[in-house]
Amino acid sequence: MRTLKNILVTGGCGFIGVNFIRRLFKHTPEFTGRIINLDALTYAGNITSLQEIEKEFGIDSKPESRYFFELGDICDRQGLETIFAKYNIDTVVNFAAESHVDRSILGPETFVKTNVMGTFALLDVARRRWQISTGDPTQPLPVSADAEYTPGVIFHHVSTDEVYGSLGESGFFTETSPYEPRSPYSASKAASDHLVMAWHHTYGLPVTLSNCSNNFGPFQFPEKLIPLMIINMLEGKPLPVYGDGKNIRDWLYVDDHTRAIWTILSKGRTGEKYNIGGENERENIAIIDELIEIVAEKINGEPQKIRGTIQFVKDRPGHDRRYAIDCAKIKEELGWQRETPFEEGLAKTVEWYMANTTWINRIRSGEYRYWVEENYGRR
Ligand code: NAD
Ligand code: TYD
Numbered sequence: 001m002r003t004l005k006n007i008l009v010t011g012g013c014g015f016i017g018v019n020f021i022r023r024l025f026k027h028t029p030e031f032t033g034r035i036i037n038l039d040a041l042t043y044a045g046n047i048t049s050l051q052e053i054e055k056e057f058g059i060d061s062k063p064e065s066r067y068f069f070e071l072g073d074i075c076d077r078q079g080l081e082t083i084f085a086k087y088n089i090d091t092v093v094n095f096a097a098e099s100h101v102d103r104s105i106l107g108p109e110t111f112v113k114t115n116v117m118g119t120f121a122l123l124d125v126a127r128r129r130w131q132i133s134t135g136d137p138t139q140p141l142p143v144s145a146d147a148e149y150t151p152g153v154i155f156h157h158v159s160t161d162e163v164y165g166s167l168g169e170s171g172f173f174t175e176t177s178p179y180e181p182r183s184p185y186s187a188s189k190a191a192s193d194h195l196v197m198a199w200h201h202t203y204g205l206p207v208t209l210s211n212c213s214n215n216f217g218p219f220q221f222p223e224k225l226i227p228l229m230i231i232n233m234l235e236g237k238p239l240p241v242y243g244d245g246k247n248i249r250d251w252l253y254v255d256d257h258t259r260a261i262w263t264i265l266s267k268g269r270t271g272e273k274y275n276i277g278g279e280n281e282r283e284n285i286a287i288i289d290e291l292i293e294i295v296a297e298k299i300n301g302e303p304q305k306i307r308g309t310i311q312f313v314k315d316r317p318g319h320d321r322r323y324a325i326d327c328a329k330i331k332e333e334l335g336w337q338r339e340t341p342f343e344e345g346l347a348k349t350v351e352w353y354m355a356n357t358t359w360i361n362r363i364r365s366g367e368y369r370y371w372v373e374e375n376y377g378r379r
Helices: 015-027 047-057 077-087 102-108 109-130 184-203 225-235 252-265 284-299 303-307 328-332 342-355 357-365 368-376
Strands: 006-010 035-038 068-073 089-092 154-160 207-212 214-216 237-240 248-255 272-276 280-285 310-314
Touching: 006 015, 015 035, 015 252, 035 077, 035 272, 047 068, 047 184, 047 310, 047 357, 068 077, 077 109, 077 214, 089 109, 109 154, 109 184, 109 214, 154 184, 184 207, 207 252, 214 225, 214 342, 225 237, 225 284, 225 342, 237 284, 237 357, 248 252, 248 272, 248 284, 248 342, 252 328, 272 284, 272 328, 280 284, 284 303, 284 342
Parallel strands: 006 035, 006 089, 035 068, 089 154, 154 207, 207 272, 214 248, 237 310
Antiparallel strands: 248 280
16 A cells, blocks of 8 residues: 655646545545645636635645645646645646547647646656656766656556547447547547656656546536536526437546545556446436436426427537446456446436535636635736
């Protein structure tokens, strides 16, 4: 078991990052270290999602603070150097990314910048800070796949099953499936995965990598299928279904993903990649149907009436047909398995969005940025 002391979480104000940080502080008693959350606060990052954590474990609980926020970009190498030195970082969990396929089709450049160049900057700085050099510190570090690193350090990269491309009616993605990304988003994530593995094979950097299927749950930006549909149903807006609605994704409740990441960080083998999935394939239209039933029951509405707001719209260009994950490796090797049944996760997610309209309005309007300006200075 690794003991993680100073974890640099990048993108900790996004959907999965927020859930990960909350899990570590609230539901992981064996975690006694510190978290340094580095986030650029793009449209997808919301610092107020962690207000409760900040109050309990952050600035207000000085001097024993265990949570720190740093506003910054993972592409800024100088900024990364400063953070590594300031907090004596021994662990990186890289969530920071541009994550929405539709946005990547319309504007791919920021995907290449953050997902590819940002991961490169993080890897390079981690290597420079962690590789033990017995030579002259003014000279370049010796290059060796057997290079020595500070004991216990680990670089975990969070990635997606979309790097494997699109499946036909049968088959599953395994850790050895070839990479065949088809959208600008998945191509940029595939490139970042390759860089992570290259830093391990060429420079000996201790890394782990995970490829997870579609997540859902609290704090997800309402541009992704499940939160978008829930909010549109609650607001009586149309439900846009791409193509014939029969594209298939494998879905996992976000808590199960964050627990898998913690499991890999604690005991995953360095240089290994692990697939994470819910073994839970659904057609998009079937999910929308389930959501309609749940929402109708909760608002005392007519499922048929909500169903009438479904609009089949033009398909996404290059829309991957089916994703399905074989996650036998993490189950057998590390003892992780999914805990939240899909229906239970969906119901909890609907309840969360119904109870958190302030969060929804803030993230949609960008209002939380005033809070950032007050607390962290004008940007
Ligand atoms: P998200 O879009 O909700 O959040 C991304 C976060 O990264 C935001 O807080 C944003 O402000 C921050 N960020 C963006 N660019 C940055 C930069 N240059 N420097 C610093 N911070 C920056 O994403 P998410 O859904 O939480 O996904 C997190 C990670 O998990 C991503 O790497 C994604 O590829 C991966 N992933 C997501 C899913 C999913 O279903 N959401 C599934 C598998 C893997
Ligand atoms: P999304 O949540 O964007 O995740 P990803 O594309 O990364 O899998 O979309 C999930 C599925 O839902 C995908 O097949 C596209 C489809 N979709 C719609 O049909 N309508 C929508 O409004 C959205 C956002 C997605």
